[in-house]
Amino acid sequence: MKYYLLSVLLAFFFSVNLVFSQCLDFAKEHCKPKLENYIHDGNYNGVVLNKDEEVELHKAFFSGQKYRVVVGCEDEMPTIHFKIIDSDLNLIFDNEDSNYTDFFDFELDEAKTLIISLDFVKNEDTESEQKSGCVSILFGLKL
């Protein structure tokens, strides 16, 4: 009984940590290279997202700095749809208009808080039955 309970607790602990580590490794191996000649800012924004869920990131961006936003998800998941709006809800970028590209480069004239929202493209024929997967958003800075 003692060993059974312990093994259940250990299995739970390791499975939670494994998901965390897997998503971080995914971000490092698949998303970070897409920053190319932009330096990663050091923030890791990764989460396990269900197919029907949406994630939103609020972040301040500053003038005089060139930024690159890169999004990525596991191969088994549908295509990522992401858009960027400012705090007055003005649309700055929607990757639906750019063939669902996975990055966007920009520079602002004045500092602003931007909201990056991300979900999966609906009604897309995917063979996989996977309901959720790692997604990550990384920010790059031009030195």
Added chain:
Amino acid sequence: MSSMRKIIWSLGIILLFNSCNLFSSKKNKEQVSEGELLEYQLMKENADKMKRIFFVLPSPIEISLLIKKSGVHFREDLLNSMENLPGYSTSSSRAIALGVYCADLSYASLNEQYQISIEYMNVSRSLAESLGILRTVGQDKVRLLESNVTNKELIVDIVSEIYMESNQQLQEQDRYSLSALMLIGGWVECMYIATQSVNLNKKSHEELIKQILDQKLSLESIKTVLRDNQADPIIKPIYQNVLQLEKLFEMSIKTSDMKEGADFIDSVDELIFVQLVAKIGDMRDYLVH
């Protein structure tokens, strides 16, 4: 074996209480009016539609890069001395110090101070190890750096990895308040470097003044991170200080008596700006000592 029995008994009692709560909530539901039921349904619908929202702080690399681009010179005397390291004996002080040293490391490396960068990198790695977050940087990158210590991009890449891995591993280990302390330590140290480098009377410092005041936008993310961990006795006073800082940020730009076409620097309330610099200095003192 007796402790095992206690655990099983405790679990049993918890389950019993939970089942009691379930029954009582069922009874209450039967008594609710039609209006309340509608309200409940609306709330449930909204909750179903809810998005997962995250607030992101600017990293030490980002703020250090903005400081560098504003054109001010590097000042070694502003860094948190490595001699303070032995004084960081608790997990909280080590997490704060890790954020602070990551900020110093970012500032030094972006200003091409290679020797200082290597020293601060060793300090950061040692702090990360003492916090039990060992998987900080890939050994291949460290070996590459040893053979090319003047590669700025590589150093900044390693700094970004130390920062990302440390913060992520603290979260993985459910040590959220330590993660918050690390993030706030990094932000305050960058703000300390920026505010101590600035001279209000120098026209050439206008860009840095603007960058400092633009950090007002980061306060929303900072407040969210701190608010979520306010139960921590070390975080509570920091949160109070951030609220005071927010007021100073709001008051630092004059909204009236401005002539048309005046420079940005003319819109800055000098007296308030000095108070803002002092407040950041106080916060930094609290964090590093």
